[in-house]
Amino acid sequence: MRYIQRHSAFARGLHWIHTIACLSLFATGLILFIPSVAAAVGTATVQGARMVHRVMAVIFIVAPIVSMIISPKGFVHLWNSLFFKWDADDKEFMKKFFPYLLFGAKQHMPPQKINKSGQGAVDGVLIFASVFISLTGVVLWWPEFFGGPTSGLFQWSLVLHSGLMILIGVIMLAHIYLGAGIFQPYKGSGKLMFGNGRVTESDALYHWGHWAKDELKKGDNVIVE
Amino acid sequence: MAETAIMYDSSKCTACKGCQVACKQWNQLPSPLSSELFEYTESFQAPRDLGSNTWLIINFSEEDKEIGIDWNFMRNSCFHCTDAACEMACPVGAISHKDNGAVVIDQDKCIGCRYCVASCPFDVPRWDEAKNKTFKCWQCFDRTSAGRAPACVSTCPTDALQFGDRAEMLGLARERVSELKAAGFDKAEIYGEDELGGLHTIVVAHRGLEAHGLIRDPKIGLTDFWQFLKPLGAIGAGATVLGLGFSYFMARDYDRGEYSYDEATDTVSVKEVE
Ligand code: SF4
Numbered sequence: 001m002r003y004i005q006r007h008s009a010f011a012r013g014l015h016w017i018h019t020i021a022c023l024s025l026f027a028t029g030l031i032l033f034i035p036s037v038a039a040a041v042g043t044a045t046v047q048g049a050r051m052v053h054r055v056m057a058v059i060f061i062v063a064p065i066v067s068m069i070i071s072p073k074g075f076v077h078l079w080n081s082l083f084f085k086w087d088a089d090d091k092e093f094m095k096k097f098f099p100y101l102l103f104g105a106k107q108h109m110p111p112q113k114i115n116k117s118g119q120g121a122v123d124g125v126l127i128f129a130s131v132f133i134s135l136t137g138v139v140l141w142w143p144e145f146f147g148g149p150t151s152g153l154f155q156w157s158l159v160l161h162s163g164l165m166i167l168i169g170v171i172m173l174a175h176i177y178l179g180a181g182i183f184q185p186y187k188g189s190g191k192l193m194f195g196n197g198r199v200t201e202s203d204a205l206y207h208w209g210h211w212a213k214d215e216l217k218k219g220d221n222v223i224v225e
Numbered sequence: 226m227a228e229t230a231i232m233y234d235s236s237k238c239t240a241c242k243g244c245q246v247a248c249k250q251w252n253q254l255p256s257p258l259s260s261e262l263f264e265y266t267e268s269f270q271a272p273r274d275l276g277s278n279t280w281l282i283i284n285f286s287e288e289d290k291e292i293g294i295d296w297n298f299m300r301n302s303c304f305h306c307t308d309a310a311c312e313m314a315c316p317v318g319a320i321s322h323k324d325n326g327a328v329v330i331d332q333d334k335c336i337g338c339r340y341c342v343a344s345c346p347f348d349v350p351r352w353d354e355a356k357n358k359t360f361k362c363w364q365c366f367d368r369t370s371a372g373r374a375p376a377c378v379s380t381c382p383t384d385a386l387q388f389g390d391r392a393e394m395l396g397l398a399r400e401r402v403s404e405l406k407a408a409g410f411d412k413a414e415i416y417g418e419d420e421l422g423g424l425h426t427i428v429v430a431h432r433g434l435e436a437h438g439l440i441r442d443p444k445i446g447l448t449d450f451w452q453f454l455k456p457l458g459a460i461g462a463g464a465t466v467l468g469l470g471f472s473y474f475m476a477r478d479y480d481r482g483e484y485s486y487d488e489a490t491d492t493v494s495v496k497e498v499e
Pocket residue numbers: 302303304305306309310311312328344345346347348349350361
């Protein structure tokens with residue numbers, strides 16, 4: 001059986017940290033977003049949740065920045081995965097993606113390079129949303145540096161912070177559905193980030209046809225077991 | 226409990242500040258004891274602004290006229306709005322309406338987030354940094370629920386402040402506006418009848434709303450939009466889960482087969498899986 005090493009231990013570690021930060025930010029944020037939940041859990045729990053929210057927010061922001069410094073190569077890779085020129089296969093992938101998602105068994109998808117075009121597009125939105133949810137979060141944390149809570153900036157931050165949470169939440173639901181391999185054609189994907197970072201030859205060919213062929217030809221990252 | 230309201234008649238107010246003192250006294254709100262701690266206001270107004278320990282002030286906006294000065298006083302405190310932005314914004318449900326229309330903060334529940342401070346169109350709630358709680362006028366609910374008038378009202382020597390059934394207060398205000406108009410105050414107006422669903426502080430502004438610093442047609446603004454995000458978020462999440470559920474259902478039995486690649490011949494083959 002042949003495998004391709006797709007994600008390094010460093011990338012997986014960062015993904016773990018960000019998963020924990022992200023999920024706890026959601027859980028603690030939702031307490032404040034839904035007043036009936038906050039009322040049900042009581043003031044002390046809400047205050048505890050706010051503290052956890054802030055600690056996790058620091059991790060959420062600092063972890064990717066630190067990893068960018070430690071591994072600039074990873075950053076370049078990410079950059080390239082966002083801004084690459086789409087060829088015919090990439091465009092066709094985007095066109096077929098929703099029918100594929102809804103009727104997975106019937107739709108044949110075109111082969112992809114190291115990153116799927118759709119993934120790149122969603123990642124772009126996600127990074128943009130993450131930067132803005134962080135910036136608005138800073139305003140909400142320290143209003144005194146931004147004209148106080150009666151300033152328009154604070155009020156907009158409140159609205160944007162909530163709106164971006166919804167946007168990121170919806171993307172995350174889809175990300176978990178696909179990434180954890182709940183969607184049948186994506187079965188086994190969870191191991192890529194949460195396991196040893198390897199993908200089987202078959203899965204690699206199915207998901208990233210062009211990339212898999214290149215890797216199998218090159219052989220550097222191929223593991224035979 | 227019937228809806229009640231405070232009525233403030235600016236034409237009768239002498240700005241004696243008795244109400245300010247009564248509010249502090251009844252609600253046990255300390256004042257700074259050294260004069261240096263009071264900011265100079267350049268007018269007879271004192272203090273300059275509301276605070277976590279100052280729930281009521283009489284605002285001065287003097288206008289120099291050819292003959293004398295127009296003393297346009299205004300009672301600056303919570304209006305106890307029917308559509309209260311502060312209540313909508315509070316993420317923990319610490320702000321609520323009493324049956325009589327009073328809008329009250331429960332400090333035990335307050336987490337000090339200041340969302341209410343950000344939302345109130347009149348800049349009323351004030352945050353106390355040391356306590357990390359927010360405070361404002363509560364229309365002396367302890368007194369009114371026991372059948373007494375709020376402290377500020379009961380101390381007013383000129384009857385510029387009155388308290389009672391809201392409809393009755395509106396009736397008095399209307400009458401007073403007609404009287405004032407007949408006496409030459411042609412800009413006299415009522416404030417609070419319909420604003421934000423109806424306020425529970427009714428104002429007779431004898432020189433017109435603007436002269437007394439009142440906001441004409443106040444809006445809830447962003448808070449409304451923000452609240453709208455909550456059902457939108459629920460719909461978004463619900464629709465996504467439904468869509469993904471459908472996707473799961475449609476693809477549940479799909480098996481894509483075993484892919485393999487032969488580098489020598491550059492061919493990908495797919496073996497059907499039984
Ligand atoms: S005036 Fe401000 S604090 Fe008072 S009820 Fe209205 S929104 Fe709330």
